[in-house]
Amino acid sequence: MKDAILRLDGVHTHIGQYHILHGIDLVVPRGQLTMLLGRNGAGKTTTLRTIMGLWQASKGHVHFDGRDITKLSTPDIAQAGIAYVPENMGIFADLTVRENMILAARNGEIDPKRLKWIFGLFPALEKFWSLAAGTLSGGQKQMLAIARAIVEPRELLLIDEPTKGLAPAIIMNMIQAFRELKSTGATILLVEQNFMAARLLGDSVAVMDDGRVVHRGAMAELAEDTTLQQKLLGLSMDAHQ
Amino acid sequence: MTAVAATTETVSLPKVKTDWLPALLVPILAVAALPLVGSFSTWVTLTVAALAMGMMIFLMASGLTLVFGLMDVLNFGHGVFISFGAYVSLMVLGPLAGWVESPNIWLNIGVLLACIVVAMLVTGALGYAFERVVIRPVYGQHLKQILITMGGMIVAEQMIHVIWGASPIPLRLPEGLRGAIVVGEAAMEKYRVIAVVLGLLVFGLMHLLLNRTKIGLLIRAGVENAEMVEALGYRIRRLFVGVFIAGSALAGLGGVLWAFYRQTLTAGMGMEVNVLIFIVIIIGGLGSIGGCFVGALLVALVANYTGFLAPKLALGSSILLMVLILLWRPQGLYPVAKR
Known part of the structure; x- marks a missing residue:
C-alpha cells in the first residue's frame, strides 16, 4: 500500500450536544482517489469538516503528511495543502x-x-x-x-458530493474530469452518493455508518461483491446505474 | 484532454442582471418631490441638504453594515465612535483656533481635515480596543452582543461626560465654510456641498477598494461566506478586526461632519443617530455597501422633503420608508447573496 497522506485515528466529533463521529479510523493513500461512502447521516460530511477544522474533533487525532493537524485552525490546515469543496x-x-x-x-x-x-x-x-x-x-x-x-x-483535495443534483450527462463529464485529475497524481478524498461514479473513480474505499468506518478496502473489491454492498450500503451498486 | 462542456448547460450565455431599480429610486424620489415642493430653488436647497445628510449617514453606517455582514456581529454601540469622533475634534479646534477664524479658505479646510484625520485615528484605535474587550467575548451570541454593546455605549457616554462635561458644547464652523452659495434663487450651504463631495469621495474610494483590490475581494467574499474564505486559507478574524477598525474610523469621520452639521456637541449624539443608521442598513440590505449608500440617500431625502411638506410626519418618515421598502424587498434593497 502506498504511504498515507492523511490518517484519522479514533476521531470523535460533537456538534453541540450531538455525538456525530464515534472514533473514525481512516487512511487516505498518497496519489489515490479514496471514496467515502455511506447512507445519509452516516457522518461523511462531518468527517470532511473535521479534517478541515471547521468542526473540532473532541477526541482522537488527524495526521496530514506526518503532522498532527487536529488542533490547527482552518486557515492553517488550508495553508498546509488541503483544498476543500x-x-x-x-x-x-x-x-x-x-x-x-x-x-x-x-x-x-x-x-x-x-x-x-x-x-x-x-x-x-x-x-x-x-x-x-x-x-x-x-x-x-x-x-x-x-x-x-x-x-x-494541493497535496490533498476533499470533495463533498460533487455530482449531487447534476444531470446524468454532466455527471459523466465530471467523472471524465476527475479521471484527468487523477492522472496528474492528485490525492483525493471524495464523498459520493452516486455509486456508479464511485465505482468508476475510486481506487480505495471507506464505508461509513452511524459515525463509524465499517469497511475499508479496494474499490474494485467492493464493486465486485454485491453481498457486501447489500450489507454495507443497503443497495447493490448495480441498482444505481 | 477531457472537457466538461458537451452539454446544453454551457451553450447559452447567462445574462448578468444589474439591478438598477433601487438606485433609480433616489432620482425618482427627488424628481417626484419637485411638483410637491413647488419652488425650484427651495427644492434645490432641500435636495442638497438631503444629499449632505445622506452622505454623512452613509459614512457613519458603512462600517456597521460591513461588520454585520462579515461576522454577524450586532454592534449597537457603533454610536460610540460617532460621539468620540465629534468630541475629539475639540482637541484639534482648540490649538488651531486661529485657523478656524481665519479668512483663508485653505486654512479653514485644513482645520476640518485635521479634525477628520485625528478623529479617524482616535476612533480607529478605540475600535480596536472595543473589538478586543467588548465584541470578542460574545462572537456568535446575538443577544449578548446587543446587551454588551449597548452597555459599552452607555459607559462611553459617561466617559465623555467625565472628560468634556455633561453640557452641550457649541461648535462653530470655520469662517470660510459658513454661509451659502447662491445659484440663481437657490441657496446651498457651503458646508453641505463639502459634505457631499467628501461623502462621494469616500464612497468612490470604498468602491475601488472593494472591487479592485484583493483585500476588497476578501471582504466581499467574507460577507457572503466567511467559512469558505477560511477554508481557502485566509484568517477571517484578522480581516474582521481590520474592517472593524476601518468602520470605527469612518464613524469617527461621520461624527466630525455630523457635529459641524448640527453645530452642537452632545454625548448622546451617537446614540441618537444610531437608530437612523440601523434603519439605513436594514433598508440597504445587511452587509451591502451599495445598499447602505442608496438607503442613506433615500432616508435623508424622505426626511428633508417630509420635514418641509408635512413637518408632523417628519419624525416617523424613516420608519415609514423602511416599512415600505421591506414590504417590497424583505431582504433590503441590495441583499448580500447568503442572507
Whole structure:
C-alpha cells in the first residue's frame, strides 16, 4: 500500500450536544482517489469538516503528511495543502468567476499554464470568466468549485458530493474530469452518493455508518461483491446505474 | 484532454442582471418631490441638504453594515465612535483656533481635515480596543452582543461626560465654510456641498477598494461566506478586526461632519443617530455597501422633503420608508447573496 497522506485515528466529533463521529479510523493513500461512502447521516460530511477544522474533533487525532493537524485552525490546515469543496460548493455568488479563482490563488495570480489546463477541463469557466458566479447553472458552479480547489497544486483535495443534483450527462463529464485529475497524481478524498461514479473513480474505499468506518478496502473489491454492498450500503451498486 | 462542456448547460450565455431599480429610486424620489415642493430653488436647497445628510449617514453606517455582514456581529454601540469622533475634534479646534477664524479658505479646510484625520485615528484605535474587550467575548451570541454593546455605549457616554462635561458644547464652523452659495434663487450651504463631495469621495474610494483590490475581494467574499474564505486559507478574524477598525474610523469621520452639521456637541449624539443608521442598513440590505449608500440617500431625502411638506410626519418618515421598502424587498434593497 502506498504511504498515507492523511490518517484519522479514533476521531470523535460533537456538534453541540450531538455525538456525530464515534472514533473514525481512516487512511487516505498518497496519489489515490479514496471514496467515502455511506447512507445519509452516516457522518461523511462531518468527517470532511473535521479534517478541515471547521468542526473540532473532541477526541482522537488527524495526521496530514506526518503532522498532527487536529488542533490547527482552518486557515492553517488550508495553508498546509488541503483544498476543500463543500457540499454546497461554497461559491461566492456576488463575485465573478475570475474573482472566485483569484481568491483561491495564494499570491493573487494564477499560473497561465495551469489556468489553460483548467479551461481544458472546464471550458465553461473560460466562457463565463467575467460573469458573476451566481448566474451560473448548478453544474457550472460545481465546475467552478472544483476549479478553485485545483487552481494551485494541493497535496490533498476533499470533495463533498460533487455530482449531487447534476444531470446524468454532466455527471459523466465530471467523472471524465476527475479521471484527468487523477492522472496528474492528485490525492483525493471524495464523498459520493452516486455509486456508479464511485465505482468508476475510486481506487480505495471507506464505508461509513452511524459515525463509524465499517469497511475499508479496494474499490474494485467492493464493486465486485454485491453481498457486501447489500450489507454495507443497503443497495447493490448495480441498482444505481 | 477531457472537457466538461458537451452539454446544453454551457451553450447559452447567462445574462448578468444589474439591478438598477433601487438606485433609480433616489432620482425618482427627488424628481417626484419637485411638483410637491413647488419652488425650484427651495427644492434645490432641500435636495442638497438631503444629499449632505445622506452622505454623512452613509459614512457613519458603512462600517456597521460591513461588520454585520462579515461576522454577524450586532454592534449597537457603533454610536460610540460617532460621539468620540465629534468630541475629539475639540482637541484639534482648540490649538488651531486661529485657523478656524481665519479668512483663508485653505486654512479653514485644513482645520476640518485635521479634525477628520485625528478623529479617524482616535476612533480607529478605540475600535480596536472595543473589538478586543467588548465584541470578542460574545462572537456568535446575538443577544449578548446587543446587551454588551449597548452597555459599552452607555459607559462611553459617561466617559465623555467625565472628560468634556455633561453640557452641550457649541461648535462653530470655520469662517470660510459658513454661509451659502447662491445659484440663481437657490441657496446651498457651503458646508453641505463639502459634505457631499467628501461623502462621494469616500464612497468612490470604498468602491475601488472593494472591487479592485484583493483585500476588497476578501471582504466581499467574507460577507457572503466567511467559512469558505477560511477554508481557502485566509484568517477571517484578522480581516474582521481590520474592517472593524476601518468602520470605527469612518464613524469617527461621520461624527466630525455630523457635529459641524448640527453645530452642537452632545454625548448622546451617537446614540441618537444610531437608530437612523440601523434603519439605513436594514433598508440597504445587511452587509451591502451599495445598499447602505442608496438607503442613506433615500432616508435623508424622505426626511428633508417630509420635514418641509408635512413637518408632523417628519419624525416617523424613516420608519415609514423602511416599512415600505421591506414590504417590497424583505431582504433590503441590495441583499448580500447568503442572507
